[in-house]
Amino acid sequence: MNDAETMIEVVDLHKHFKDLHVLRGISTTVKQSEVVAVMGPSGSGKSTFLRCLNRLEEPSSGHIYIEGVDILAPYIDINRVRTEIGMVFQSFNLFPHLTAIENIKLAPMSVRKLSDKEAVDRGMALLEKVDLAEKADTYPEQLSGGQQQRVAIARALAMQPQIMFFDEPTSALDPEMIGEVLDVMRNMAKEGMTMMVVSHEMGFIKEAADRILFLVDGEVVEDGTPDHIFNRTTHERTLEFLSKII
Amino acid sequence: MSTRPDNTHKFVRTHPSWSVWLRRPPVVALSFALLASYAVFLLPSAETESSLLFYLNINLFILYVLFCTGNVLADGKKPESLKMLVALALIAIMCWLFYRYSGAEWHRLREFFFNWEKLQGKWWILWQGLEVTLLLAFISGIGSVLIGLLVAILHTLHSPTLNFFLRVYIDVFRSIPMIVIMVFIFFALPFMGISLGSIVTTVLALSLGYGAYATECFRAGIESVHTGQLEAARSLGLSRWKTISKIILPQAFPVVIPPLTGILVAMLKDTAVASIVAAPELLKRARELYTSETNPTPLVAAALIYLMVLIPLVRVVNVLENKLGKKRSR
Ligand SMILES: Nc1ncnc2c1ncn2[C@@H]1O[C@H](COP(=O)(O)OP(=O)(O)O)[C@@H](O)[C@H]1O
Numbered sequence: 001m002n003d004a005e006t007m008i009e010v011v012d013l014h015k016h017f018k019d020l021h022v023l024r025g026i027s028t029t030v031k032q033s034e035v036v037a038v039m040g041p042s043g044s045g046k047s048t049f050l051r052c053l054n055r056l057e058e059p060s061s062g063h064i065y066i067e068g069v070d071i072l073a074p075y076i077d078i079n080r081v082r083t084e085i086g087m088v089f090q091s092f093n094l095f096p097h098l099t100a101i102e103n104i105k106l107a108p109m110s111v112r113k114l115s116d117k118e119a120v121d122r123g124m125a126l127l128e129k130v131d132l133a134e135k136a137d138t139y140p141e142q143l144s145g146g147q148q149q150r151v152a153i154a155r156a157l158a159m160q161p162q163i164m165f166f167d168e169p170t171s172a173l174d175p176e177m178i179g180e181v182l183d184v185m186r187n188m189a190k191e192g193m194t195m196m197v198v199s200h201e202m203g204f205i206k207e208a209a210d211r212i213l214f215l216v217d218g219e220v221v222e223d224g225t226p227d228h229i230f231n232r233t234t235h236e237r238t239l240e241f242l243s244k245i246i
Numbered sequence: 247m248s249t250r251p252d253n254t255h256k257f258v259r260t261h262p263s264w265s266v267w268l269r270r271p272p273v274v275a276l277s278f279a280l281l282a283s284y285a286v287f288l289l290p291s292a293e294t295e296s297s298l299l300f301y302l303n304i305n306l307f308i309l310y311v312l313f314c315t316g317n318v319l320a321d322g323k324k325p326e327s328l329k330m331l332v333a334l335a336l337i338a339i340m341c342w343l344f345y346r347y348s349g350a351e352w353h354r355l356r357e358f359f360f361n362w363e364k365l366q367g368k369w370w371i372l373w374q375g376l377e378v379t380l381l382l383a384f385i386s387g388i389g390s391v392l393i394g395l396l397v398a399i400l401h402t403l404h405s406p407t408l409n410f411f412l413r414v415y416i417d418v419f420r421s422i423p424m425i426v427i428m429v430f431i432f433f434a435l436p437f438m439g440i441s442l443g444s445i446v447t448t449v450l451a452l453s454l455g456y457g458a459y460a461t462e463c464f465r466a467g468i469e470s471v472h473t474g475q476l477e478a479a480r481s482l483g484l485s486r487w488k489t490i491s492k493i494i495l496p497q498a499f500p501v502v503i504p505p506l507t508g509i510l511v512a513m514l515k516d517t518a519v520a521s522i523v524a525a526p527e528l529l530k531r532a533r534e535l536y537t538s539e540t541n542p543t544p545l546v547a548a549a550l551i552y553l554m555v556l557i558p559l560v561r562v563v564n565v566l567e568n569k570l571g572k573k574r575s576r
Pocket residue numbers: 017020022040041042043044045046047048049
């Protein structure tokens with residue numbers, strides 16, 4: 001792992017919402033093909049952390065390097081950075097006025113300037129991958145939650161990002177649909193995608209994650225392998241949290 | 247079969263219900279009989295000099311008519327056909343009362359209100375006025391939609407300074423009566439050396455005034471789009487403008503169209519204000535005819551033309567609003 005390229009480097013990241021100090025100096029490094037799970041109690045700043053990394057939120061201070069580039073520098077076009085980072089949301093956020101395939105091809109066509117045919121080809125291949133090829137012309141409204149989330153993953157992948165962020169991708173799903181989404185994510189992990197995943201799906205994390213970042217009140221209180229965190233931690237807050245979610 | 251417990255005492259009516267009692271058929275019949283005899287025996291003739299007692303009497307009668315008819319109309323169990331009959335009777339009685347007691351000189355109605363001979367060979371003047379009205383509405387409609395769209399999009403930049411000035415524009419133009427805006431541009435600005443023709447004045451005033459309303463309408467539409475949509479688009483690397491044009495606006499439009507149509511219809515009506523600044527639109531032309539013919543028939547004709555144009559549009563707005571309502575409640 002040591003010789004792998006560093007994909008994300010965060011140095012002393014702080015975020016304030018007015019008086020609320022949400023992120024209190026987070027530093028971490030994510031290597032290529034690493035899968036990092038972010039865990040922690042609700043309100044601990046997990047979403048804010050991910051959203052700062054692609055500047056959906058502006059960090060208050062600190063440094064963020066994506067593929068070695070300081071993305072907070074003034075000469076950076078953040079839209080180009082974002083094309084390198086796919087993001088999947090808890091509430092899917094598919095575009096309701098577009099069909100599945102239109103959702104997927106929109107960004108490749110208008111940002112990457114692909115032709116309609118290229119974008120559709122790429123989109124169909126991705127829909128195939130998430131096992132939804134037959135739903136290409138369906139509007140999100142008519143898809144189940146699990147199907148919507150898989151389309152959302154395909155939409156993010158269509159930009160061929162180097163990194164994927166998942167913010168509680170299965171929290172809004174009915175239990176019987178969680179598996180199908182986690183399967184897709186597992187496959188991505190196997191194929192070597194660099195991933196940061198906010199999730200409390202223990203099974204998935206144990207199997208797919210290389211590391212767990214444990215966040216409490218905007219600080220990383222633990223950073224270790226799943227085996228370490230789940231079986232050998234002695235940290236009080238971690239134990240307390242784990243006892244609640246199991 | 248199990249026996250039902252007897253809990254009637256828990257739900258039985260303990261207060262007398264006047265509304266139920268009043269709607270019993272014998273009671274309704276009796277009240278209409280009383281109404282008829284009141285009309286025949288108690289109502290004064292029109293020639294009676296007007297006194298306090300006279301007005302009191304008429305008003306009492308009207309109240310009683312409303313009471314009797316309202317009693318039937320509010321009854322959910324009565325058939326709709328009967329209600330329609332009662333409603334028509336109510337209207338007839340009111341018209342009759344107005345005819346008999348208003349003191350208007352009815353023989354003049356034909357001569358001054360519906361004297362179509364006066365308009366013979368002059369209808370083209372009104373049609374020309376209508377053309378100008380529609381043209382004014384069309385151009386100002388485009389103007390106000392463009393202004394509304396622009397201001398609403400600028401609003402999405404969330405810049406406090408910019409928003410302050412946009413707010414000033416919206417509030418100022420929503421607060422000044424349209425007629426004041428027009429009069430100001432047409433009669434006051436020339437003193438500063440700015441003379442705009444009546445057409446330009448009208449288009450400018452209507453666009454600015456209704457642009458402020460359109461802005462609010464577009465803003466509400468844009469705000470109805472979930473912020474998650476914006477985040478999803480931005481996280482894909484879409485630029486601000488692409489996000490607005492491909493994600494936000496297509497979702498906002500279905501929400502915007504019904505109220506926007508309503509605003510444009512209101513604007514079409516307000517083109518009549520332009521007659522104050524001598525724009526040759528429908529009302530202005532009708533008033534010219536009214537002066538030259540010394541007969542108000544052209545005004546009646548203008549009113550009828552406005553009705554003919556606007557009733558269908560008002561219906562359209564209504565249909566659109568109902569559709570939106572259904573979509574929202576799904
Ligand atoms: N846009 C915002 N404005 C103000 N406070 C916010 C905003 N977003 C998040 N917060 C606050 O930041 C804290 C962390 O939120 P979040 O990152 O969503 O936590 P998590 O995802 O771990 O549940 C919470 O207290 C939340 O109320």
